[in-house]
Amino acid sequence: MSRISYREALRLALRDALAREPRAFLIGEDVGKYGGTYAVSKGMLDEFGPERVRDTPLSELGFTGIGIGAAIGGMRPIVEIMTVNFSLLALDQIVNTAALYRHMSGGQFSVPLVIRTSSGAGRQLAAQHSHSFEAWFAHVPGIRVVAAASIEDARGMLWPALLDPDPVIVFEYPALFNMEGECPDAVAVDIRSAKVRREGAQVSLITYGASLPKTLEAAEQLAREGIDAEVLDLRVLRPLDEAALLASVRKTRRAVVIDESWRSGGLAAEVMARIIEGAFYDLDAPPARVCSEEVPVPYAKHLEDAALPQAGKIVAAAERLVRGAGA
Amino acid sequence: MSRISYREALRLALRDALAREPRAFLIGEDVGKYGGTYAVSKGMLDEFGPERVRDTPLSELGFTGIGIGAAIGGMRPIVEIMTVNFSLLALDQIVNTAALYRHMSGGQFSVPLVIRTSSGAGRQLAAQHSHSFEAWFAHVPGIRVVAAASIEDARGMLWPALLDPDPVIVFEYPALFNMEGECPDAVAVDIRSAKVRREGAQVSLITYGASLPKTLEAAEQLAREGIDAEVLDLRVLRPLDEAALLASVRKTRRAVVIDESWRSGGLAAEVMARIIEGAFYDLDAPPARVCSEEVPVPYAKHLEDAALPQAGKIVAAAERLVRGAGA
């Protein structure tokens, strides 16, 4: 157990992966000489050399496709798409090649690919650099999607992702990079299940990614008001850990889903649907969503804050559910 | 009133648009000399000339971006992305330029762009050519998304889309191209609202696009079994016509959402969430989804049929809700 930052946890995970798996290599923009956009891969070019820490030109479609091809060819590539904003340029390769390849070939080829990308807003980077597209990836059969919302997950998700014989997309959150906390020394994260981050009895606050700290903060606040909230970190966005989701909701009989993506069609919608399909008769009130406002994320701080989920909004939504303003 | 095919309706709409609006032009792959992949623009190159019916090279990102630029520059481009499968290559321009431009520039520029694209499976085109990504587009603020599920809409949606000062994406459905029916002569389709395609009292069948005929067929079948189903065609996928949606569900107290996209994170999830948020206490049973199976769409007919929503599955879901197998 040691105290490290989320960034450091990502770094350790990456170093570990490259050290343990000789077929693994890191490929992406500025992962090498620059030291990684967020300094996650700093020093690794020197340690592992340019074949295993491969800087690429600005060619998201191309180098992601190359990662896919290399995976099919027997390597274990870790493709870093600098931010999810740029992943749109690579989406065709991810969907039409990586995700479909095994099924469409009748099971002849697997694609043991890991894509790491960073997601979310909150740093005043404005509309084009503040996207959250987790839900889009989580829509596609054939890939696994995980989101690291904790230091433990930042440290422990990459290795099992690398062991997965099929494509895994790992979401990382710059908004959390400087967060510090205890990290167990031997981390074996189960990338198949959600995790209860706080036990509670009256309402389930269900979230993932950068909204987790805000949600935990909201839970604290609620506790002070005498409302006992459970916090569930989804962690696996595809396939959703429906059992954990339903277990929590069946227990608390109320749910607020917190999601930094835009409300309409964000991941929260799917969570709502699962709750309704699986626990309708267990509910005391309709589940609610706290999502981003449906606007491009603005640069100005006060506007950005207003556009994103915040602890205050989560608290208010939970209060409404528990105290019951009716429908 | 005359009897025409869905394809002919699209053709008439396009011809009309080009004839009435001098700033309109059609741009896309094989819209001209080839006559349009689905013969929708057949003859228009001769009629309007190569400047207004502009064939492009295979460059989805490029020509979509050019359409966006031309819209900002004062034209009224109609960009045809041959099928939604290829739209992934253009998604960056659609999201990061078209959708964000006006808001991010503080309202200085509008993007009066129409994108037409065709979507859906059912013709044994296999995994890469059978996608339904309506939900992805419907997730993005700043654009309007409509889906033409009827001959009337195929005929009447393009003109109001062209009049819209902001980007509109029009989904068309090859599975419906040969469908024939009556088409009113003067069509002014309201691209702001959903439409009840069949009135009913016991269950709302909510759908859009190529699933509409199947849903109507299911409603017929249900009628024969004594179940009175209402069929709601969403038509506008963003922004959803929530009022119409809730009105129908409040009346019937039961809903089945039919959506050809993959279940997790498809448009149906958002519809479920809206129902729950807006009509929870009006429901007699949890709403249900009939979506595509979560696999790449296979080529073989029997497997493709099994992967997609079909009237039989819709009927079964509705029966369960109405006859009540409980939760």
Next chain:
Amino acid sequence: MIAPPPSGPVPYAEELALGLLADMLRVRRLEEKSAELYGAGKIRGFLHLYVGEEAVAAGAIRALEPQDNVVATYREHAHALLRGMPMGAIMAEMYGKQEGCSRGRGGSMHLFDASTRLYGGNAIVGGGLPLAAGLALADRLRQRAGRVTACFFGEGAVAEGAFHESMNLAALWRLPVLFCCENNLYAMGTALERSESQTDLCVKAAAFGVHAIKADGMDVVAVHEAAARGRAQVAAGDRPCFIEFLTYRFRAHSMFDPELYRDKAEVAQWKTRGPIHTYSARLKAQGMLTEERFLEIERAAQEEVAQAVAFAEAGTWEPVADLARDLHTPEGQ
């Protein structure tokens, strides 16, 4: 103005010389039968035939080694067949039977075969280009010297960003990719000069610092020579190579194409350069082929097609219960 038909003696020993002819004939007969079966409703979906372009796959694939990788497009029956996939597996795939190479999930556009290192069949134009570069990168990293990845694509793909990015990355990293551009002058209905500001595709390729070769794609000898040269260069480990095969498709783009964009006369003129009849005429002229031998090869091809159809007909449907099979790799595989 098209070039005169390929002519002159074929510089090969009989086995190769007649092998190339047999290859082209096998493809032609397969394609013709496929068209017929499409008409009969046995084959569905999209079907893109290679009739007229046989010399390209025949000449190029014979220049590859067994350890090489092949990446192709949706117009890939020829590549699959000549790479060694049994015709029955192709036909069964087009029937949608589970005896098909991809268990009937892919159909005509998605032929895959691990055993002959055929990495598909891709229905996204340009989609195979980064994949090919990635396979080559894996070979480089795993130090599999002497393996080349041949990537076939149409000239239409050259306009896609994927082409640009893949060429640059392959050249920059000196990956062993043999880029085989099948320039049949049309991308659906779009003629090359309406899709490229620079219609000499070798000039485009050369701008990446890649060696670029132009070859007459209607002449199986020219194709084979160019491909052998290109492959040797790539295998020598230096950098990728680009070959433009100038060819022509005699039939429509797909079964839905009304062919409004080109004259019948143009097609007729190109048919005078047809790869099979010009080649067999050359072989006959130099005394390497008798009419009898030709008919023998022809009959063998027809026999193979008949057996492939019988195999497909006898095939079975994958159970619906297996729909989600192969979505993920089973544990321990």
Next chain:
Amino acid sequence: MIAPPPSGPVPYAEELALGLLADMLRVRRLEEKSAELYGAGKIRGFLHLYVGEEAVAAGAIRALEPQDNVVATYREHAHALLRGMPMGAIMAEMYGKQEGCSRGRGGSMHLFDASTRLYGGNAIVGGGLPLAAGLALADRLRQRAGRVTACFFGEGAVAEGAFHESMNLAALWRLPVLFCCENNLYAMGTALERSESQTDLCVKAAAFGVHAIKADGMDVVAVHEAAARGRAQVAAGDRPCFIEFLTYRFRAHSMFDPELYRDKAEVAQWKTRGPIHTYSARLKAQGMLTEERFLEIERAAQEEVAQAVAFAEAGTWEPVADLARDLHTPEGQ
């Protein structure tokens, strides 16, 4: 081995000659102040400075006409300012105030100005290229002869598919686009030779059949001459033109960049070619500039910056209630 500093007499009359100097100084002072304000937390998000590259925007934008369109990147303060946007509107935008050009929604990377035809500020590398071609297409279709769209982008963007598609389409359709590549040798930490198999970008551009010009981007005279020539060619209606401006950024890529990828010595060497001091030395040598006059220009720039900061400080916050304003165009607009 970098070239010697630009030298020789400046071939312009005083107004233009000193105007170019003033332009570069205004940009330099704006950038330095921005850096300072970033440190003070007044400006947030990403901030990319143009220090070292001033000659490019200064020389090129003076070659444009008022009716021309400008498309730029996230490193676009200079382009906005020199195109005529008030410095206060830029500064207020970076403060996030509603008096900013984009109401504070865009910040440093998204400066827009309809009145000077500045179409952004784009934070997606390569994202502006198709947009520029589209604006040019609109001009062509609306028969606005004599309007050119100048599109600025870094050399890093050249590797993107968007570059390839946009160049081809613009060349194929002969659109009036002036492609202005700001080759500062690095894309974040990636040096040109590690991103392009062909490092002579003019060779790449020429392969599209586009006229390509190479200019010393540290020499405002060379830039202005090349841009004027390029613009004239484009305006003549024939086809797009590509100019590669060889330049260098003296500061980090953004405020987060530790600059591990290049030597201090390299930066120092390039600073000997600094566009402002070399240019003022030339003006002084030919007697067109006195130290007094220089200080006057300098003071004016500083005054302008001070006023811009005051304007930004005095600015107001857009009400949160307006968050969704401008998501759609109001009826009747």
